[in-house]
Structures are given as C-alpha cells and as structure tokens.
Amino acid sequence: MGRPAKFSEDQVLDAALAVIAENGPGAATIGAIAARLGAPSGSIYHRFGSRDLLLATLWTRCAHRFQQGFIAALASDDAESAALHTPRWCRSHLDEAAVLLLYRRQDLVAEWPAEFASVNREADAALDAFIERHPDLDRERLLFATVDVPYGAVRRHLLNGTPPPSTIDPWITTTCRTVLTP
C-alpha cells in the first residue's frame, strides 16, 4: 500500500558511501548525497530523519559487513586468518573499507545515536572467547597482531584509493605468528 519507493534505503546509503570515499566526510552533505542519487533532499529526510542518523546507519552497515569474516575466523580459532581478513576484505570492498578504516565515527556523525550504541559487541565477544581459549595470550597482544598491524598495512593504500597489494599478506602473517607464539 502507498506509493512505492523510487529510491531504496540501500541506494541512499550507497550514494553516501560513494561521496565519502571520493571526497571525504566533509563532502557528505545531504545535498551532495541527494544529487549523486538524482533525488531531492526531501526524500532523504523522509527515510532518515537526520544526517547523523543516515551516516550512523551507513557506518553500522559497513562495520557489520566487515566484522562478519573477522568474527568467523576468530571463532574457528585461526588468528592468522583473522589478521588476513582485513587486507582481503579491503580488496573486495574498497569504498566501504575507506569509510570504515580511514575515519572515526565522530568525523561522520556529530552525535552518535543511542540506538546504534553497541556496534562492536559481537566482535568484542569473539575476541573475549578467543582469549578464553588461550589463557597464555593477553588481549592487547592479540589486538596488535590481528587488528593493529593489518590496519597499518592497509592504510596507506586505502588513502591512495588503490587496493592493498598482495605482497603485504606474508608480512602480516609472519608478524602474527612471531608476536603470538611464545
């Protein structure tokens, strides 16, 4: 019932994604997003009550998509594969990776809406479970090997807008193994 939507919610988010990946969060004005989609700004506001709500939704979508593979790798008790998930995912999701890894939430969203509070709950739980199974590891060390190093390895290339080359993978793996084995 009612008029069918001409622009889906995901289409709006994709437009916002493209704008940010191209010109940074500052360029992600409602006007720019609407223009990219060929929609009037009113339609955007009809879907998402505010700019903050729109960008928080986008951020959450990106984070959720990214974390799936990471969580799965941790759940199968494979730290090296978890570490490699970052470069791999970046290669196949260049724009989303740029938005997720190059910026902070606060750079996109002035005031983070309460309903999006626990974006990282699942990932945190996966890390906790992993630690639980490996009492000789501390959380900081695990984060360094599986999050921080892959992130650093990938960042420069995301800044260029180019996919991270496959040469970095063995460096990440080696680092992971070296740091995590006593």
Place this chain on the structure above:
Amino acid sequence: MGRPAKFSEDQVLDAALAVIAENGPGAATIGAIAARLGAPSGSIYHRFGSRDLLLATLWTRCAHRFQQGFIAALASDDAESAALHTPRWCRSHLDEAAVLLLYRRQDLVAEWPAEFASVNREADAALDAFIERHPDLDRERLLFATVDVPYGAVRRHLLNGTPPPSTIDPWITTTCRTVLTP
C-alpha cells in the same frame, strides 16, 4: 615599530592544536580557536589569511617536528630505532600526534595551499638514502616495518587520548627485525 603582537603565531597554532585534539577537526572553527585564545577572530585573520592557511601551517609544523627524529634514526642506519620513534614521540607529544596521525590533511584543509606542497620531501629523501644503502630491501617492506606497523600500534591509544603503553615497543621491534632480515 608598530604595535607589538599580543598573540604570537605559535600561540594561535597551539590553540588550534588543542581544539582539534579535544574535539576533532570539525570543531576547529576560527571562532573556537579565537575563543580558546581569548582573541577576536579578526586577529586570527590578520596573521593567517584563511582557515586553510592556518591549518596547513599547523599541519606542516607537526609533520616537521615529528619527522626530525625519524629522519635522524634512518640517517644513522638504524631501522629499529626509526620504527620506535613513532611510539616514543607520541608519548611526549600526545596532542600533536593525535592531529598528525588520526586525520588526513584533507580533513583539516579543504584545499592544500601550493606553498606547502613538499611536506614530506626530507623524509622521502631519508628513506631513499636508506634503500640505497641496503639494495636487498625494497621500499614497501621498509615502509611496512618502520611506518605502517608503528602507526597501527599507536592508533588505538591515540583515539583514546592515552599515551601508547610501553608494552608495544618490543612487539614493534620484533616485527621490524623479523620483516627486515632475510
């Protein structure tokens, strides 16, 4: 001759630095910077012709200060010390590190002024010289060990506003050694 300045150029830059470190680049409006310094906005514009010019100057000052130690370590042919420079400098220059490492130039400065074009010339030259002396190394590998990994190790802590703990240093050193020795 002429009226003596009540606010020095560095004072203005320091005020901008504090504002950004506290609330992000979006909060670094001329009004906020002036208010923090207790100066009227007109005085800011008298010194720095525009907001872009002010922030570009700040960025360049940060980058220059940061790169001194890095360049020196590379010049003395010590890659591990170059890698450790990042966490060390972050500890003693928390605010500047946050501005320099957490944001992109484009996040601060809409249009980078031409006169600040070559911020990284010296650092690039130091890297080139190092490579020249170690023909078995390629540049990407050196960047990974001395730039990317330390950067990743430090980022989460800068986001918290806390100095990176000393526990990360041996991980960085180990990574550096492992990746750079054939």
Place this chain on the structure above:
DNA sequence: CTCCTTTTAGAGATGGTGTTCTAGAATGAC
C-alpha cells in the same frame, strides 16, 4: 609631540548546510 606602522577589536556581509514544510504523484484497499 606628530606621523607611521602594526595589531587588536568586533560588527556585519556573504554563502552554504541541515532541516522543515507544503504540495502533488503513485499505489493498494474498499
């Protein structure tokens, strides 16, 4: 002291952005 320069001081013009509001178009239910 009188000129000249530099800087402070802040009011005001300008432009752009988030948001709201009203009107109209498209569809399903009856």
Place this chain on the structure above:
DNA sequence: GTCATTCTAGAACACCATCTCTAAAAGGAG
C-alpha cells in the same frame, strides 16, 4: 471511482562559519 497511505519534489527557513571591513589602540622614528 474514492480514500488512505506512502513517497517524491523542491521551495523556504534558520543557523552557523568564513571572511571582510572599519575604527581604534599601541608602540617606534623623526
């Protein structure tokens, strides 16, 4: 067909930030 509902469409509003402009203050040179 008529009504209710959902969405498009874009004009209008309010706000905020950058930047400009004018006047006055503070010192040095002659």
